[in-house]
Amino acid sequence: MDARSALKNDNLKMKKMKKILLVFLVALSLNGFAQQKDLVWHTDVNKAINISTQSGKPLFLFFTGSDWCGWCKKLVAEVFEKPEFKKWASKNIVLVELDFPKRTPISEQLQKQNRELQQMFGVRGYPSGWFVTPKKVNDKVEFNKLGSQGYVRGGANAWINGASQIINK
8 A cells, every 4th residue: 555545544534533523522412402401480389389398499489571671581581591590590499480471461360479479579670589488387388588689790600699699598
């Protein structure tokens, strides 16, 4: 075998190895995406309370105006949709969305539930978030308020740091 054919043979082997490596990396990254679960935002507070009680995780009550509140949309985009938030939230809290939309219809029952919680927590502006631990006492639920947090400048990590300080007091 002369030098040219050896060099050509080496180039072909290198191209095949690059293709195999590329296929492997694509498969690995797709597997990573498949393992990332979307977060569940509960709208039924009673269901979320049961999950919180069973798991020992506090509730995060997110008061929002999903179809009209600019700061709410900003918080969702900058924090709640980020992988680092999804990872942190799935390990640390039970998510509850309490929505007050202007254009999107929601059931009367949901409106009533959300208004009652809005009054209970004294929410006057959006976005507002409360970290609470629920406790059932004689067929009633009492909420131990750990702290509140809305929009925090600095993205997901800044928000997570503030939230962690609240729930780890």
